[in-house]
Amino acid sequence: GENVEQHPSTLSVQEGDSAVIKCTYSDSASNYFPWYKQELGKRPQLIIDIRSNVGEKKDQRIAVTLNKTAKHFSLHITETQPEDSAVYFCAASTGTGTASKLTFGTGTRLQVTL
Amino acid sequence: NAGVTQTPKFQVLKTGQSMTLQCAQDMNHEYMSWYRQDPGMGLRLIHYSVGAGITDQGEVPNGYNVSRSTTEDFPLRLLSAAPSQTSVYFCASSHKLLGLNEQFFGPGTRLTVL
Numbered sequence: 435g436e437n438v439e440q441h442p443s444t445l446s447v448q449e450g451d452s453a454v455i456k457c458t459y460s461d462s463a464s465n466y467f468p469w470y471k472q473e474l475g476k477r478p479q480l481i482i483d484i485r486s487n488v489g490e491k492k493d494q495r496i497a498v499t500l501n502k503t504a505k506h507f508s509l510h511i512t513e514t515q516p517e518d519s520a521v522y523f524c525a526a527s528t529g530t531g532t533a534s535k536l537t538f539g540t541g542t543r544l545q546v547t548l
Numbered sequence: 549n550a551g552v553t554q555t556p557k558f559q560v561l562k563t564g565q566s567m568t569l570q571c572a573q574d575m576n577h578e579y580m581s582w583y584r585q586d587p588g589m590g591l592r593l594i595h596y597s598v599g600a601g602i603t604d605q606g607e608v609p610n611g612y613n614v615s616r617s618t619t620e621d622f623p624l625r626l627l628s629a630a631p632s633q634t635s636v637y638f639c640a641s642s643h644k645l646l647g648l649n650e651q652f653f654g655p656g657t658r659l660t661v662l
Contacts, residue, residue: 435607443588468650477638477653478591523590535606536651538590 436461438526440539447514448547455542457524458506466527467500467507468536473520481522482509514546549574552654554639560660561629569624569657571639578644580622581651584608584635591638597622598644629661 437460447453457467468483484491484498484507491498495514500507511518524539555570573580581596583606593606597616611633613625622641626633636658640651 440590477655478651479653480650483650525591535593535596537607538592540588540590 436464436526436528436535436537438524438537438539440524440542442542443540444543444545446545446547449514449516451514453511453514453518453544453546455509455522455524455544456506457508457526457539458504459526459537460505461526461528462502462505463528464505464526466534467498468525468527469496469498469509470523470525470538471520472523472541478523511544514544516546516548519544519546551575552639552641552652554637554654554657556657557655558658560662561626562662563630565629566625566627567629569626569637569639569659571622571624571654572620573622573639573641573652573654574620575641575643575652576619577641577652578619579642580616581606581640581642582612582614582622582624583638583640584633585638585656586635594624594637626659629659631661633659634661635659 440457465486470478471481472478495512497510521541521543523541525536527536552573578599582594583591592608595614597603603614636656638656639654
């Protein structure tokens with residue numbers, strides 16, 4: 435099955451700096467790569483996703499890049515703010531429709547300090 | 549819309565007891581899933597359903613049963629609770645056109661088994 439590795443497990447940045455979280459996946463058939471943000475005590479929420487036919491996607495201060503050859507994808511957060519502090523999960527999915535399943539990484543705890 | 553709802557929010561069980569975690573969604577989503585979240589292990593898929601009357605196993609199904617008699621409800625049953633089932637449980641739903649990929653999560657149930 436699919437295996438997703440995520441690094442680092444914790445990340446501390448100063449407000450205004452950039453943060454980068456990296457994930458690798460094992461199944462070359464994976465075709466969908468979402469990122470979820472989970473604030474303390476809350477539910478995970480989708481913040482951005484990318485599909486295998488796209489190399490980069492941006493939404494305001496967050497962006498995701500995908501390198502299918504190397505089987506890795508990354509989340510980039512620019513101009514970090516205290517409200518960006520949370521746990522971020524990457525995931526990879528193979529298949530479509532009834533055949534699709536999400537495999538999650540183990541999470542990165544991002545701390546944005548003032 | 550209430551989205552995805554889960555009850556109870558917290559539960560303490562003794563080893564060997566049984567219970568059902570409730571999950572409901574009002575978005576008319578065909579796909580529903582159960583995940584467990586443990587520290588350092590991300591979110592792991594327990595069971596999922598692609599429609600009423602259809603269920604399948606995920607990554608960690610042992611010790612759990614599910615059924616899907618209606619589109620709205622997807623209860624998770626623990627037949628004989630064990631301390632290893634202490635975890636936070638999230639139910640999620642998604643639209644069939646997106647498969648299991650874009651998940652909407654419920655608020656979670658924190659379960660402790662003594």
